[in-house]
Amino acid sequence: MSEAPIVICEHCDAVYRRRPLALGQLARCSRCDGPLYRNRPIDLDVMLALAVAALIVLVIANVFPIVNLQVSNDDREATLWGAILATYDSGVGFVALLAALTVFFYPLLQLLLYLHVLLPLRFGMRGAGFNTSMHLLRAMQPWSMVEVFVLGVLVALVKLSSMAEVTPKLGMWGFALLTVLLTWLNSFDMHQLWDIAEERCSGRD
Amino acid sequence: MAATKDAPLATAVIGATITAQDLGVAGCTACGQVVRLSENCDGAPCPRCNAPLWHRKRYSFSRTWALLIAAGILYIPANLLPIMRTRTLGGAARDDTILSGVVELWQAGSWDLAVIVFVASILVPVVKIGMLVVLLVTSQRGSHWARVNRSRMYRLIEFVGHWSMLDVFVVALMAALVRFQSLADVTPRPGAVAFGAVVVLTMLASRRFDPRLIWDPAPK
Numbered sequence: 132m133s134e135a136p137i138v139i140c141e142h143c144d145a146v147y148r149r150r151p152l153a154l155g156q157l158a159r160c161s162r163c164d165g166p167l168y169r170n171r172p173i174d175l176d177v178m179l180a181l182a183v184a185a186l187i188v189l190v191i192a193n194v195f196p197i198v199n200l201q202v203s204n205d206d207r208e209a210t211l212w213g214a215i216l217a218t219y220d221s222g223v224g225f226v227a228l229l230a231a232l233t234v235f236f237y238p239l240l241q242l243l244l245y246l247h248v249l250l251p252l253r254f255g256m257r258g259a260g261f262n263t264s265m266h267l268l269r270a271m272q273p274w275s276m277v278e279v280f281v282l283g284v285l286v287a288l289v290k291l292s293s294m295a296e297v298t299p300k301l302g303m304w305g306f307a308l309l310t311v312l313l314t315w316l317n318s319f320d321m322h323q324l325w326d327i328a329e330e331r332c333s334g335r336d
Numbered sequence: 337m338a339a340t341k342d343a344p345l346a347t348a349v350i351g352a353t354i355t356a357q358d359l360g361v362a363g364c365t366a367c368g369q370v371v372r373l374s375e376n377c378d379g380a381p382c383p384r385c386n387a388p389l390w391h392r393k394r395y396s397f398s399r400t401w402a403l404l405i406a407a408g409i410l411y412i413p414a415n416l417l418p419i420m421r422t423r424t425l426g427g428a429a430r431d432d433t434i435l436s437g438v439v440e441l442w443q444a445g446s447w448d449l450a451v452i453v454f455v456a457s458i459l460v461p462v463v464k465i466g467m468l469v470v471l472l473v474t475s476q477r478g479s480h481w482a483r484v485n486r487s488r489m490y491r492l493i494e495f496v497g498h499w500s501m502l503d504v505f506v507v508a509l510m511a512a513l514v515r516f517q518s519l520a521d522v523t524p525r526p527g528a529v530a531f532g533a534v535v536v537l538t539m540l541a542s543r544r545f546d547p548r549l550i551w552d553p554a555p556k
Contacts, residue, residue: 139363143551144355163487200513214512223524283505322368
C-alpha cells in the first residue's frame with residue numbers, strides 16, 4: 132500500500148482513495164452516506180486547555196451542591212455523591228453504581244487519560260502507556276454521560292418544584308459547563324492523535 | 337458544514353462496490369490504520385496500535401441477539417414495576433412507574449419535559465430494540481431493502497442510546513433530595529434497576545452489531 136493512501140468506510144467497508152479536502156469539509160461515503168473523514172486539523176494546545184479546564188470544573192461540580200430544596204424551615208442540599216449514596220442506602224446498589232461510573236469515574240478517568248496522552252505529545256514525546264491509554268479512552272467514551280445527568284437534574288427540579296422551593300446551585304452550573312467542555316473535547320478525531328504520535332516519535336512503547 | 341461525496345475506489349462489473357474485505361485489507365477500528373489482512377489472519381494485532389484486527393466484528397449476529405433478547409425480557413419489569421416511591425405527610429405512599437412519571441410531569445404543566453422524558457425513557461428503548469431486530473433479521477437474510485436508510489438508522493441508534501439513562505439519574509437525585517423523615521421522602525424501587533439494565537443491555541447490543549453486515553451478502 133505504498134501508493135495514494137486509501138480510506139475504508141467504517142460503516143460499510145467500501146474502499147476509497149483519500150483526496151485532499153478544503154478546511155472544514157467532510158467526505159461522505161457514496162454507498163451508505165456515513166461520514167468518512169473530515170479536514171479538521173486537531174490542535175494539541177486547544178485539547179490540553181480543554182482537558183485542564185474540564186478537570187477543574189469537574190472538581191467544582193462534585194464539591195458544591197447541585198440543588199437546594201426547602202420545605203418550610205427545613206433545608207436539603209444534594210451533591211452528586213449525596214445522590215449516589217442515598218441510592219445505595221435504599222438498596223438499589225446497581226443504580227448507584229451506574230450513576231457513580233457514568234457521571235463521576237468515567238469522566239474523571241477520561242480527563243486524566245487525555246492529560247496523560249496529550250502532555251507528552253505536546254512536547255514531541257510519546258508518553259509511557261500511550262497505546263493502552265488511547266484504547267481505554269476509546270472504550271470509555273460512550274459510557275461517560277454527564278450531559279444526560281444535567282438533563283436529569285432539570286427534570287428532578289421541575290418534579291420537585293410542586294412540593295417545595297428548589298434552587299439550582301453552583302454544582303449544577305459546574306455540570307452544565309463540564310458537558311460543554313467534554314463534548315468539545317470528544318469532538319476531536321482521535322485517529323489523528325495516532326497519526327501525530329507516529330509522526331513525531333518513531334519509538335513504540 | 338460542506339460535504340462532498342467520494343466515489344468508491346473500484347466498482348465491479350456487476351455494480352457492487354469492492355469492499356476492504358474483498359481486497360484483503362482492514363481498517364483498524366482503534367487507530368484508523370489501513371492494514372493488509374488476509375481472511376485467515378483475522379485477529380492479528382494492528383502494527384501501529386496493537387489492537388486486534390477483524391474484517392467484521394466477531395460473532396456479531398449471535399452476540400447482538402443475545403443482548404437484545406435479554407434487554408427485551410427486562411423491558412417488561414422495567415415498565416411494569418415502580419421505579420420510585422414517594423411518601424408525603426398524611427398521604428398514602430405513591431408508587432411511580434416510568435409512564436406515570438411522564439403523566440405526572442404532563443399534568444404539572446411541564447409538557448416540554450414530559451415529552452423529553454417520554455422520548456428518552458419510553459420511545460427510545462422500544463424503537464431501539466425494534467430497529468435492532470429489523471437490522472438483524474434483514475442483514476441475516478442479506479436483504480437489499482433500504483440499505484442506505486438502515487445504515488443511517490444504525491448510526492442514529494448509536495447516537496441516542498445513552499439518553500435513556502435519564503430516568504435513572506432523576507430517581508437518584510430525588511432520593512437524595514427528598515429526605516424529610518416525617519414530612520416526605522422518596523426511595524428508588526426495583527423498577528429502576530431493571531430499567532438501568534435495559535439501557536445498558538441495549539447500548540451493548542447496538543455496539544456488538546456490525547453495520548457493515550447490512551451491506552454484506554447473506555451469510556452461508
